[in-house]
Amino acid sequence: MFSTASLCPEGGLPSAFYPGGSGPSSFKQKSAAEKRKKFLRRLVKFRQMDFEFALWQFLYLFVSPQKVYRNFQYRYSTKNQYARDDPAFLVLLAICLTVSSAVFSVVLGLGFFGFLKFFLWTVFVDTIAVGMLVATTLWFLANRYLVMQSRHRRPGMGGGVGASLGEVGESEIEWAYAFDIHLNAIVPVITILHGVILLLISLVTHSNVASVAIGNLLWVVSVGYYVYITFLGYSSLSILHSTQLLLYPLLPTLFLYCLSIMFSWNYTTWLLSFYSSRVQS
Template structure:
């Protein structure tokens, strides 16, 4: 006997909030630090790296109770901003960018790498999933949820690129020849795999989306790209760190 997940809200609201109303309620809560659940947001961050499946069970529960998949608590966004500040400081020290360079790098990280790229990625995935993966046309994927999926996947990705990479850069990743290229490309393979897998988990958790396993078809292309970069000896870590340096100097 099959079980069907009930995604109808169990709350007593008689009207569904519009997307604009949900965004306004979210923005209003950004100033209310005493009402944010930072402990739970930190739990999400840890599990996005060690057990990402656990995180998306909460998103399904939120849909049942509050009629939305997207986060209604900005605590995760606040902690992500703090993480970007700390990781930007670490990269600044490693690359010797100075204080002005730190400010520039932080602004790039927050407004271009995170928010700008996130809005583009979320919009593309929101359009694609609603156009090609919906089995029930009475429901649609919220744009805010697509953006949350990107933030979740980005955090795991940035743990490797903004924390592990600068720590290992000079002793290992920047080495000339095959050794440096191998470890640098492997680090990016793991980081990109996390991003792709967490993105897949996010959309596969939506009960009215079907065929989301097709997102995993990108893994063979990722592996092929990895083999090519290692084969030609391209050190992607050195290229990225040089890009970080020259875009703020």
């Protein structure tokens, strides 16, 4: 179960911690297939999942996402990989999607089979397929344009994820880590758009200025979380430069928010209409 030892220390781990005192490079590097096989095998072993720690990550993605990424550094120090090897986080995310899908089905007046269709769309298309597309795009762009030459690499930032990455000479980002960044970033989005908005559904589905401003502001906050957590995930890697470019989507988001108030564009009613038409089609 979860303990303080699961957290990444602020300054990383002393060299005496590693076998031979040589750091993470002394660990045997597993192939992507081996890591994937181990992860899938643990999906059916609930007793081996650390749900308490996964809940800790859910909470800190809201209040202090930097601490979540320090844990990725700790994982690399001990297991020589950045991506999660414990599926507990993914299982909790699936539970959240199940609950939110059920509530949306009630709001939209869907039956049981409508709920199933809505749930499958939300999990396999909106979360996994779109997430893989976004993660692959950012993974490719970061490896193609943001990776620095070894002679220009900056030192790790405060013991962050990039500290060991630069030390062991890695030259590209793990795709699984890029997908984990997406999963981290989507947690606040799901919580706000599939949770908070549903609690305020009677307030944010009108066409008056106040309703549009409040409802659309929640969208801005959720997009802001996604962009910022994504930025943190990549900026913590010491081999990358110019990661501030990942913050630029915030500008059109704010611009569109202003336009939405001017022209009474209610994002929430659009979302409800889209979900309803998709299930009924």
